[in-house]
Each structure stands twice: as structure tokens, then as C-alpha cells.
Amino acid sequence: MRSRRGFLCLIAGFFFLLVANCGHNNPVTAPNGPGNNQDIVTTQEGSVTVESYCGGRDSVPASPIQDLATLTKGNTDFAFDLYKKLSNADTGNTFFSPYSISLAFAMTWAGARTQTESQIASVLHFSLGQSQLHPAFDALDLGLKARAQKDSFDLNVVNQLWGEKTYHFLPDYLKVVSVNYGASMRLLDFINNPDPSRLTINAWVGDQTNARIQDLIPPGAITPATTLVLTNAIYFNAQWADTFQKQNSQDQTFYQGNDSVTALFMHKEGTYQYASNSEFSALGMPYKGGEISMLFILPEPGEMSAVESGLSSDFLTGLAGTLQEKVVDVAIPKFKFSTSSTSLRAILISLGMPAPFSDTADFSGIDGTRYLHIQDAIHKAFVAVDERGTEAAAATAITIVGTSVMAPPPITFIANRPFIFLIRDNVTGSVLFIGKLVDPVLEG
Numbered sequence: 001m002r003s004r005r006g007f008l009c010l011i012a013g014f015f016f017l018l019v020a021n022c023g024h025n026n027p028v029t030a031p032n033g034p035g036n037n038q039d040i041v042t043t044q045e046g047s048v049t050v051e052s053y054c055g056g057r058d059s060v061p062a063s064p065i066q067d068l069a070t071l072t073k074g075n076t077d078f079a080f081d082l083y084k085k086l087s088n089a090d091t092g093n094t095f096f097s098p099y100s101i102s103l104a105f106a107m108t109w110a111g112a113r114t115q116t117e118s119q120i121a122s123v124l125h126f127s128l129g130q131s132q133l134h135p136a137f138d139a140l141d142l143g144l145k146a147r148a149q150k151d152s153f154d155l156n157v158v159n160q161l162w163g164e165k166t167y168h169f170l171p172d173y174l175k176v177v178s179v180n181y182g183a184s185m186r187l188l189d190f191i192n193n194p195d196p197s198r199l200t201i202n203a204w205v206g207d208q209t210n211a212r213i214q215d216l217i218p219p220g221a222i223t224p225a226t227t228l229v230l231t232n233a234i235y236f237n238a239q240w241a242d243t244f245q246k247q248n249s250q251d252q253t254f255y256q257g258n259d260s261v262t263a264l265f266m267h268k269e270g271t272y273q274y275a276s277n278s279e280f281s282a283l284g285m286p287y288k289g290g291e292i293s294m295l296f297i298l299p300e301p302g303e304m305s306a307v308e309s310g311l312s313s314d315f316l317t318g319l320a321g322t323l324q325e326k327v328v329d330v331a332i333p334k335f336k337f338s339t340s341s342t343s344l345r346a347i348l349i350s351l352g353m354p355a356p357f358s359d360t361a362d363f364s365g366i367d368g369t370r371y372l373h374i375q376d377a378i379h380k381a382f383v384a385v386d387e388r389g390t391e392a393a394a395a396t397a398i399t400i401v402g403t404s405v406m407a408p409p410p411i412t413f414i415a416n417r418p419f420i421f422l423i424r425d426n427v428t429g430s431v432l433f434i435g436k437l438v439d440p441v442l443e444g
Contacts, residue, residue, distance in 0.1 A: 151289025
């Protein structure tokens with residue numbers, strides 16, 4: 001997973017579109033106990049059985065503006081926490097969708113309890129309670145989609161659950177993810193067909209991301225022990241408000257510390273949001289419609305580490321307040337790359353959430369037991385920036401397996417002293433022979 005600049009671009013894009021003016025309705029709280037099975041309807045999509053809440057998604061979630069602001073700040077702080085871990089892990093490009101990861105974990109968090117719930121909330125910066133966070137995500141997501149329709153850019157954000165067909169999931173949990181995330185439960189045969197199930201999930205991800213994310217879940221990641229897979233897919237495609245002319249693009253040197261490479265740079269002079277200081281320069285470039293932008297942060301030579309260390313939601317808010325319209329001669333390299341499927345397990349544990357990945361996990365809000373834990377969280381992303389605009393896609397899969405229940409120690413029977421023995425007919429109970437061994441002799 002690579003590209004520092006790519007990540008900041010995506011974050012910036014979301015930063016400029018995160019305030020939604022939403023209607024109000026009664027919030028749906030997280031599951032707390034047994035639900036009414038009559039609320040869950042079962043349908044068939046081809047050969048796949050689908051379970052979903054009969055009421056469908058809440059299209060007018062009751063989420064006040066302050067909850068959206070709190071959610072946005074938390075999501076951004078998590079984004080930068082994860083960015084710092086990923087950018088330190090590799091010197092190459094970094095790119096991922098923190099929004100996709102946060103959505104997938106929000107659906108998982110809906111079923112978390114006790115220490116598992118608190119650790120996920122701490123790492124993901126979920127500072128709202130269960131009854132507030134899920135409607136806030138719903139409002140945020142619906143607001144993004146409404147802006148996409150208005151401004152004529154492509155934005156597809158989709159959630160889907162995949163469950164073992166023989167397993168029982170709490171109706172209240174299915175209701176929460178359906179009402180707030182539009183996610184149904186598709187039942188697969190993980191026990192007998194783990195790899196075909198993996199291919200089914202990967203095909204769905206490919207369909208939702210315009211084929212930009214392929215093979216999200218690698219071979220071996222789905223096993224007969226898999227109980228639940230939570231997926232999010234996001235696809236974005238937008239044209240610059242003022243596109244670059246291809247004839248103005250030309251090769252230039254791109255410096256990489258002590259080395260350099262030749263890259264194809266796009267050129268344009270225009271009026272953009274701009275700010276600069278002794279550590280970096282920043283440029284906000286809008287997409288068509290004006291509500292979505294890509295924010296470039298260009299550190300001065302030798303200042304990359306200092307800028308990265310200061311990244312936070314407060315930093316981004318402060319930077320946005322300093323941007324002013326200026327006439328700027330812009331030169332930006334074209335780029336296009338994808339990341340490999342990356343496990344976030346070790347990083348998330350290091351950030352402070354070991355419990356969800358261990359046998360001590362408590363996801364009793366999902367199934368009413370404490371037998372489930374997260375096996376892995378897998379993420380993959382794609383980005384392309386050219387003269388026309390930007391195409392980006394990402395997907396997240398959280399695999400949940402049944403916790404290994406400690407088997408009782410075997411009963412021991414050590415016949416190391418005199419004992420009685422019988423030969424009997426099991427049908428009638430008749431004793432055919434009886435004896436006692438005091439001396440285990442071996443006669444010739």
C-alpha cells in the first residue's frame with residue numbers, strides 16, 4: 001500500500017463533502033437482545049439466500065449536525081492514524097480509503113460488546129454511542145450520494161454481509177446493518193465451499209467498483225471456520241472543474257530524495273484554493289460541481305516527516321481555513337496505481353484493539369454468544385489521476401470466525417494396579433467371562 005500523496009488526496013476529497021443537511025427520524029439502536037424473527041425476510045437471488053430487515057434502509061435518519069461533525073472528526077483522526085502506520089511501513093506509494101474501512105468496522109462494532117466494543121471505538125475514534133453513530137453514518141452516506149447525483153460525478157458506496165448459511169444471526173443485528181448501512185445478509189456455504197464462497201464475494205466487489213478492485217480476499221482467507229464476512233466497496237469517478245489540456249502535458253523530472261525519475265506532468269494556470277508556509281504548500285483543486293476537491297499538500301524539501309507527524313483532523317480544519325483563491329501555475333504528474341490486498345490486522349492491534357482479534361472477543365451482539373472473533377481485515381485500493389479527473393476505488397473485507405472453544409482435558413484411565421475385567425454380550429448384557437488381573441504375566 002503505497003502513496004502518501006494519493007491518501008491525502010482522498011482524505012481531502014471527503015473533507016470537503018462531509019457536512020450533510022439531513023432530515024430526522026427515530027434512530028435505530030444497536031442490538032441488545034433477542035429480536036423478532038418476523039422482522040427478517042428471506043428472499044432468493046439466484047442460488048443465494050438473502051436475509052434482510054423488512055423495513056429496509058432509513059432514508060431520513062435522525063442525526064443532528066453536531067453528530068455528523070463528531071463522526072467526521074473521528075473518521076479523519078483514524079484516517080491519519082492509519083496513514084502514519086502505512087506510510088512508515090513502506091517507502092513507496094500509499095493509498096487507501098479510510099471511509100471504507102471505517103464503514104466496515106462500524107457494521108462490526110454494532111455487534112461488539114464489553115472490552116471489544118471499547119477497543120474498536122478507541123482505535124476507530126467512534127466517540128458517539130451506538131444509538132448515535134449508526135444513524136450518523138447513514139446520514140453521511142446518503143448526503144454523499146445526494147451530492148453525487150446533483151454534481152454528476154460517480155460515487156458508489158455499498159455494504160454487504162456474507163454469512164455461513166447454517167449459522168444463526170440475531171435479527172436485531174441484521175436490522176441495525178440494514179437500516180443504517182443498507183446491508184443485507186447473503187448466506188453462503190463456507191463450511192463445504194470456502195473457496196467458491198471467496199470467489200463469489202470477490203466477484204461482487206469487482207462489480208461494485210467497476211472492476212477496479214479484483215481478488216480482494218486472497219486464497220486461504222476464507223476457511224470452513226469462517227462465519228461472517230463484512231464488506232464495503234467504494235467507487236469514485238469525477239471530472240476536474242477545469243480540465244487539463246493533453247497537449248500541455250510534458251515530461252519533467254520528479255525528485256525522490258537523492259534520486260530522480262522522469263514523469264509526465266500536466267500543466268495549467270487557473271484560480272485555485274492555495275496556502276503556503278515554511279513547511280509546505282497546499283492546493284485545492286475542485287471537481288465538476290465545485291463541492292468536491294482534491295487537496296495537494298507539498299512539503300518543502302526535508303519537511304515530509306514533520307508534516308506527516310502533524311497530520312490530524314485539527315490540522316486539516318486549520319489548513320482549510322487558510323486556503324485562499326489565488327492564480328496558480330500548476331504542474332502535477334499523472335499517476336495511476338493499485339495496491340495489493342493488505343492485512344490491517346497487525347496495524348490495528350498495534351493501535352490498541354487486540355481483543356477483537358482474540359479468543360476473548362465479545363461479538364455477542366451479532367449472534368448472542370461469545371464464540372466469534374475477527375480473523376482479519378483486508379483492504380485494497382486503486383487510483384488514477386489524469387488530465388480529465390480522478391478515478392478511485394477501494395474495498396474492505398472483515399472476516400469473522402468462530403472462536404475455538406477449549407476442549408475439556410481427556411479423561412485418563414491408567415490400569416497400573418489390580419483390576420477386574422469382563423467379557424459380555426452387549427445385546428443381552430450376559431457376562432460371558434469375568435476375571436481379575438493382579439499380576440500382568442505373559443505366559444508362553
